[in-house]
Amino acid sequence: MIILCEGKHDYEFIKELISKINVKCDVKDQGPRDKDFIIGHVVDGKRLSYVPIIIEGGKDRLDGNVRLLISKLRSVHGSSTWVLILRDSDSNDADSAFDKLRRDIVSLINNPSKFLLYKPSMDCGQGIRVGSFVYYDCDLKYMDGVVHFRFIFVVPSLEVFLRNYEYVNDDSRLHYAIDKALSDPGIVMQ
Numbered sequence: 001m002i003i004l005c006e007g008k009h010d011y012e013f014i015k016e017l018i019s020k021i022n023v024k025c026d027v028k029d030q031g032p033r034d035k036d037f038i039i040g041h042v043v044d045g046k047r048l049s050y051v052p053i054i055i056e057g058g059k060d061r062l063d064g065n066v067r068l069l070i071s072k073l074r075s076v077h078g079s080s081t082w083v084l085i086l087r088d089s090d091s092n093d094a095d096s097a098f099d100k101l102r103r104d105i106v107s108l109i110n111n112p113s114k115f116l117l118y119k120p121s122m123d124c125g126q127g128i129r130v131g132s133f134v135y136y137d138c139d140l141k142y143m144d145g146v147v148h149f150r151f152i153f154v155v156p157s158l159e160v161f162l163r164n165y166e167y168v169n170d171d172s173r174l175h176y177a178i179d180k181a182l183s184d185p186g187i188v189m190q
Contacts, residue, residue, distance in 0.1 A: 013158055
């Protein structure tokens with residue numbers, strides 16, 4: 001599994017979530033420069049000893065690097081790979097944010113200079129809303145493998161969501177708010 005997110009708060013949220021689900025799972029924050037190393041392992045069919053979370057440094061870089069990742073994962077052979085993307089929607093309309101990203105991905109896939117020999121197909125399900133989160137599952141079928149993408153949009157942002165749990169833009173309160181949010185029985189993460 002490869003995880004991409006916008007920034008440090010997203011990383012901390014994902015790290016806490018994974019630790020609540022699987023205490024034995026090791027998580028590492030990675031910079032965008034580590035992506036080629038991680039993709040190389042995935043393409044070679046090797047498993048990493050940890051879950052890499054790539055902190056992209058903003059929404060525009062995240063969206064651009066999702067497209068780059070789609071292009072680079074064309075070499076996946078005979079395996080299934082999972083990619084999770086956590087991103088703010090910046091509005092109450094996650095569907096519009098996802099549709100824009102999906103159109104950019106479809107445009108990339110349909111670009112004959114990017115996919116000369118074989119154009120992957122992409123199938124996406126409907127958005128499913130769980131509290132302040134809306135997720136979309138997409139399968140990209142390449143010639144020799146499948147990459148499963150889960151795009152999770154936080155409506156309107158992770159920071160706004162965490163304000164319901166006493167986060168006040170103070171990093172010293174971030175972990176407290178994340179822990180409180182993940183302990184809330186009203187929050188269901190699938």
